[in-house]
Amino acid sequence: MPSICKNKVPISPCAENTINPIRALVDNLVVRPNPDKQLLRLSIGDPSVFGNFNPPPQLFKAVSDNLQTSCYGYGPAHGLEPVRAAIATFYNTDSSPITSEDVYVTSGCSDALRIAIDVLGSDKRNILLPKPGFSLYQTICGNRGIEGRFYDLLPHNDWAIDLEDLESKIDNNTAAILVTNPSNPCGSAFSVKHQLDIIKLADKHNIPIIADEIYKDMVFDGESKSFGELSVNVPVISCGGLAKRWLVPGWRVGWLIVHDKHERLSEVRDGITRLCQVIIGSNMLVQGAIPQILETVPQSFYDDTLARLKKAADIFYSKLSKIPQLRPTMPQGAMYMMVEIKVDQFHDVNDDMEFVEKLISEQSVFPLPANIFGMPNYIRLVLTAPEEIITEACSRISEFCSAHSVSPPNKKSRS
Numbered sequence: 001m002p003s004i005c006k007n008k009v010p011i012s013p014c015a016e017n018t019i020n021p022i023r024a025l026v027d028n029l030v031v032r033p034n035p036d037k038q039l040l041r042l043s044i045g046d047p048s049v050f051g052n053f054n055p056p057p058q059l060f061k062a063v064s065d066n067l068q069t070s071c072y073g074y075g076p077a078h079g080l081e082p083v084r085a086a087i088a089t090f091y092n093t094d095s096s097p098i099t100s101e102d103v104y105v106t107s108g109c110s111d112a113l114r115i116a117i118d119v120l121g122s123d124k125r126n127i128l129l130p131k132p133g134f135s136l137y138q139t140i141c142g143n144r145g146i147e148g149r150f151y152d153l154l155p156h157n158d159w160a161i162d163l164e165d166l167e168s169k170i171d172n173n174t175a176a177i178l179v180t181n182p183s184n185p186c187g188s189a190f191s192v193k194h195q196l197d198i199i200k201l202a203d204k205h206n207i208p209i210i211a212d213e214i215y216k217d218m219v220f221d222g223e224s225k226s227f228g229e230l231s232v233n234v235p236v237i238s239c240g241g242l243a244k245r246w247l248v249p250g251w252r253v254g255w256l257i258v259h260d261k262h263e264r265l266s267e268v269r270d271g272i273t274r275l276c277q278v279i280i281g282s283n284m285l286v287q288g289a290i291p292q293i294l295e296t297v298p299q300s301f302y303d304d305t306l307a308r309l310k311k312a313a314d315i316f317y318s319k320l321s322k323i324p325q326l327r328p329t330m331p332q333g334a335m336y337m338m339v340e341i342k343v344d345q346f347h348d349v350n351d352d353m354e355f356v357e358k359l360i361s362e363q364s365v366f367p368l369p370a371n372i373f374g375m376p377n378y379i380r381l382v383l384t385a386p387e388e389i390i391t392e393a394c395s396r397i398s399e400f401c402s403a404h405s406v407s408p409p410n411k412k413s414r415s
């Protein structure tokens with residue numbers, strides 16, 4: 001009888017090097033919330049969580065209509081032609097005309113980012129990533145052996161890119177500069193001037209831009225321009241999708257738009273097509289509904305979503321600004337707010353992780369510790385919670401800060 005080998009089967013380096021800090025934290029958190037208080041989850045950027053940010057009826061109608069007519073076989077790996085054409089029409093601008101040939105449909109924006117990083121990066125090259133930034137970029141780079149090299153965003157300058165720092169990180173092996181605008185986790189939106197400065201720098205060093213524009217047009221005030229629209233010389237691969245603006249993250253449809261005014265990306269386009277063939281694109285049912293979605297959703301839906309996110313930001317900002325141990329940054333877009341924790345003003349909170357753990361166990365409020373985005377001593381809050389939850393969360397955060405302050409009110413009164 002053959003002997004049975006009882007050694008554990010090892011995992012591959014690829015699996016071992018695949019780390020998504022958000023999932024790791026959220027799925028493995030062992031702190032128990034205070035059983036006397038309802039848990040307020042302000043951690044996950046999924047607008048469907050609270051039931052107050054719902055997709056418009058036109059989305060359900062479009063998918064339902066498509067269910068009657070849709071082909072249920074495999075589609076083209078990079079997306080159906082009418083779908084790519086509809087996305088091209090939606091994002092076409094005079095300064096950067098795009099056609100269906102420039103659009104690739106993917107399985108969510110995450111898949112678009114994976115393809116953009118895969119098509120430009122390699123184990124001998126680096127990609128410049130924002131800090132703080134959406135942690136998936138490093139997850140993708142990490143398991144491919146691509147160096148994710150971080151450049152700083154400036155917390156006291158509305159999270160603009162520190163251009164000097166960015167330039168200092170560029171070398172001959174820099175394959176791309178990845179930018180997120182509007183930003184998760186910062187809730188910031190760059191001015192057009194700042195976008196042009198970034199493009200100028202990329203042009204000077206002849207480096208393409210990967211623009212994560214999943215929050216495109218989710219800007220509270222002022223202009224919203226894509227990097228592709230603004231760039232003349234620098235090739236831009238823009239990544240987007242339905243998840244955020246249309247409030248359907250679970251539908252898993254995204255896209256990649258290539259802006260390439262000087263036709264420098266012919267090989268890259270071929271590479272993107274090959275990479276799309278790995279999983280044969282996004283599901284046919286939802287992608288087939290995209291032309292109807294983009295045509296029928298009224299502007300009032302987009303405006304209303306933004307107005308409500310802005311109102312949430314205003315409430316958070318005005319309430320948290322009054323807490324001496326915190327310094328919130330007023331968001332300009334997307335669906336997040338970053339808040340600095342002044343750790344020197346707490347007697348027993350030493351960092352963002354401890355802040356969050358204690359806040360959950362005492363007050364049942366769950367923000368994300370921003371060290372998972374590369375920004376220690378900040379927390380990230382989501383703006384999609386209903387007003388009453390935001391108000392309640394702020395009052396519990398205030399109580400928590402005052403209880404842990406270096407000079408709690410009861411101590412003060414004794415002295």
Ligand SMILES: Cc1ncc(COP(=O)(O)O)c(C=O)c1O
Nearest residue numbers: 045108109110134184214241243
């Ligand atoms: C900045 C950013 N990019 C990409 C994604 C992923 O989008 P999707 O759900 O379409 O994969 C997210 C999701 O939270 C995000 O915040």
